[in-house]
Amino acid sequence: xxxxxxxxxxxxxxxxxxxxxxxxxxxxxxxxxxxxxxxxxxxxxxxxxxxxxxxxxxxxxxxxxxxxxxxxxxxxxxxxxxxxxxxxxxxxxxxxxxxxxxxxxxxxxxxxxxxxxxxxxxxxxxxxxxxxxxxxxxxxxxxxxxxxxxxxxxxxxxxxxxxxxxxxxxxxxxxxxxxxxxxxxxxxxxxxxxxxxxxxxxxxxxxxxxxxxxxxxxxxxxxxxxxxxxxxxxxxxxxxxxxxxxxxxxxxxxxxxxxxxxxxxxxxxxxxxxxxxxxxxxxxxxxxxxxxxxxxxxxxxxxxxxxxxxxxxxxxxxxxxxxxxxxxxxxxxxxxxxxxxxxxxxxxxxxxxxxxxxxxxxxxxxxxxxxxxxxxxxxxxxxxxxxxxxxxxxxxxxxxxxxxxxxxxxxxxxxxxxxx
Numbered sequence: 001x002x003x004x005x006x007x008x009x010x011x012x013x014x015x016x017x018x019x020x021x022x023x024x025x026x027x028x029x030x031x032x033x034x035x036x037x038x039x040x041x042x043x044x045x046x047x048x049x050x051x052x053x054x055x056x057x058x059x060x061x062x063x064x065x066x067x068x069x070x071x072x073x074x075x076x077x078x079x080x081x082x083x084x085x086x087x088x089x090x091x092x093x094x095x096x097x098x099x100x101x102x103x104x105x106x107x108x109x110x111x112x113x114x115x116x117x118x119x120x121x122x123x124x125x126x127x128x129x130x131x132x133x134x135x136x137x138x139x140x141x142x143x144x145x146x147x148x149x150x151x152x153x154x155x156x157x158x159x160x161x162x163x164x165x166x167x168x169x170x171x172x173x174x175x176x177x178x179x180x181x182x183x184x185x186x187x188x189x190x191x192x193x194x195x196x197x198x199x200x201x202x203x204x205x206x207x208x209x210x211x212x213x214x215x216x217x218x219x220x221x222x223x224x225x226x227x228x229x230x231x232x233x234x235x236x237x238x239x240x241x242x243x244x245x246x247x248x249x250x251x252x253x254x255x256x257x258x259x260x261x262x263x264x265x266x267x268x269x270x271x272x273x274x275x276x277x278x279x280x281x282x283x284x285x286x287x288x289x290x291x292x293x294x295x296x297x298x299x300x301x302x303x304x305x306x307x308x309x310x311x312x313x314x315x316x317x318x319x320x321x322x323x324x325x326x327x328x329x330x331x332x333x334x335x336x337x338x339x340x341x342x343x344x345x346x347x348x349x350x351x352x353x354x355x356x357x358x359x360x361x362x363x364x365x366x367x368x369x370x371x372x373x374x375x376x377x378x379x380x381x382x383x384x385x386x387x388x389x390x391x392x393x394x395x396x397x398x399x400x401x402x403x404x405x406x407x408x409x410x411x412x413x414x415x416x417x418x419x420x
Contacts, residue, residue, distance in 0.1 A: 044097020065203025158200035259309030268292035298325030
C-alpha cells in the first residue's frame with residue numbers, strides 16, 4: 001500500500017511538472033506524507049479507551065483530516081497527490097498504529113479503527129475528488145472562495161466524515177439489535193460532540209494554516225489537542241479509581257454474609273454482556289454496570305438476611321423494601337442519579353410495561369433478568385444449573401421478565417461454555 005502511494009505521488013508530480021503552480025519533488029512530497037503518517041501512527045497508539053466512552057483517537061483523526069485538506073504550502077508550492085494517496089497513507093498508518101497498540105498490550109478495537117478509516121475515506125473523496133475534481137492529478141485551482149467560506153466547507157466535510165465513522169461503528173455494535181441503532185447514534189453524538197468538534201476544527205486549522213506555515217502547522221495546532229488528551233487521561237484515571245470504589249462498596253453484602261461471594265460482580269459482568277447484545281451505548285453500559293454492582297446494597301438494612309441472598313425468591317413486599325433502601329443509599333452519594341433511576345425499577349414486573357404502558361428503563365429490565373438468573377444458579381456454572389434457571393425465568397416470561405432481554409441473556413450465555 002505504501003509503495004502504491006509512492007508510485008501515485010510520483011505519477012502526480014510528473015503529470016504537473018510542466019505546467020501549473022510549483023510542485024515539490026516526489027521526495028519532498030513523500031516527506032510531507034511521512035510526517036502526517038507518523039503523527040497518525042502515534043495518535044492511534046495513544047488512542048483514548050475507557051469503560052463508558054466510545055474509543056477515539058483525536059490526534060490521529062485531526063492529522064488525517066489535515067492530510068485530506070492540505071493543498072498549498074508556502075511559496076505557491078502545491079501538493080499533487082489525490083484521494084487514493086491519502087487513503088493509502090492513512091490506512092497504512094492506522095493499521096500500524098493498531099498493531100503497535102495491540103503489541104503493547106493496550107485495549108484496541110479493530111471496529112473503531114476501521115470506523116476512523118471510513119471517516120478518512122469519506123473526507124478524502126468529498127474534498128479531493130468531488131470538490132477539487134481531481135484523482136491522481138494536480139489539485140485544480142480553487143474557485144476563489146473566501147477563507148471563511150472555505151473553512152465552513154472543510155468543517156462541514158469533517159462533520160460528515162465523523163458522522164460516517166459513528167454510523168459505521170454504531171451499525172456494527174448494534175448488529176444483533178438494529179432497532180436500537182437510532183438511539184445509540186443519538187447517545188454517541190451527545191457524548192462525543194465536544195471532542196469531535198475539537199478534532200474537526202483542528203484538522204481544518206492545520207489545512208488553512210499550511211500555506212503560510214507549511215508543515216509546521218501540524219505540530220502547532222496539534223499541541224492544544226495533545227494537552228487536552230493528557231488532561232483527559234487524568235480524568236480517566238480518576239474515574240477508574242471511582243469505579244474501584246464502587247466495586248469495593250458492592251462487596252459489602254458479600255462480606256456481611258447477605259449475598260454469595262462475587263454475586264454482584266457476576267451480575268455486573270453478565271448485565272454488561274446482555275447490554276451489548278441489545279446494542280446499548282458505552283455510557284448506558286457504564287451506568288448499567290454501576291447499577292448491577294450496587295443492586296443488592298439495600299440488603300444491609302435487613303435484620304434477618306434472605307437465605308442465600310436470593311431476592312428473586314423473596315416476597316414482593318420484601319423485594320420492594322430492599323429496592324427502596326438500595327435507591328436511598330445510592331442517592332446519598334449525590335453523583336449517581338442515573339444509576340438510582342435504574343435501581344428504582346429493578347423489581348418492577350415487565351407486565352407493567354406491556355399492560356399499563358409504564359416507562360421502565362431497559363437497563364432496569366436487564367438487571368432484573370440477570371439478577372434472577374444469578375440468584376437461581378447461585379453462582380453455579382454447570383449446564384444443568386443454567387437450564388434450570390432459564391426454565392424458571394421462562395415461567396415468568398412476558399409477565400415478570402422482558403422476553404427481549406431473556407433472548408439477549410441466552411445469546412450472552414451461549415458465548416460462555418458451561419462447566420459439566
